[in-house]
Amino acid sequence: MPNRPEIVCICGxxxxxxxxxxxxxDLAFAGIIVVAPGEANEPIxxxxxxxxxxxxxxxxxxADRVLVVNPGGYIGESTHREIDYAxxxxxxxxxTDPASAAT
Known part of the structure; x- marks a missing residue:
């Protein structure tokens, strides 16, 4: 397999x-391919x-790994489902808030 950058999926x-x-x-500047949630500027x-x-x-x-963005330790229902799936x-x-690593 050809050498490729790491792929990280952001959840949160x-x-x-x-x-x-x-x-x-920050991940992109570190040479990592990032996949992230879609964004909407209006209600969906x-x-x-x-x-x-x-x-x-x-x-x-x-992704090769998942990074959960969880300031203050907050993890909602959808993010819990994504963590469990991963x-x-x-x-x-x-x-990003390591205190939540035990969830």
Missing amino acids: STRFADEMRTANR TEVQKAALGALHLRKIDL RATGKPVSF
Whole structure:
């Protein structure tokens, strides 16, 4: 297999969009390929939310590891599901707030 940069999938609550953009930028400058949640500047429907959630699991499939952006230790329901999925598929999971690593 050809040598390629590491791929990291960012997970976290959309309330931390600024922090996720910062993590994305920092990882990219470190030479890492980043896949992150889609962003919407307007409210989305439940159908759209479900579709984006399913798509994000496929992004986890593509990644070598997952970085959870969780300032203050906050992890919502969707992010918990993504962490559980990542761990079930053998992906390493790390946190920007390491106190949450036990979740």
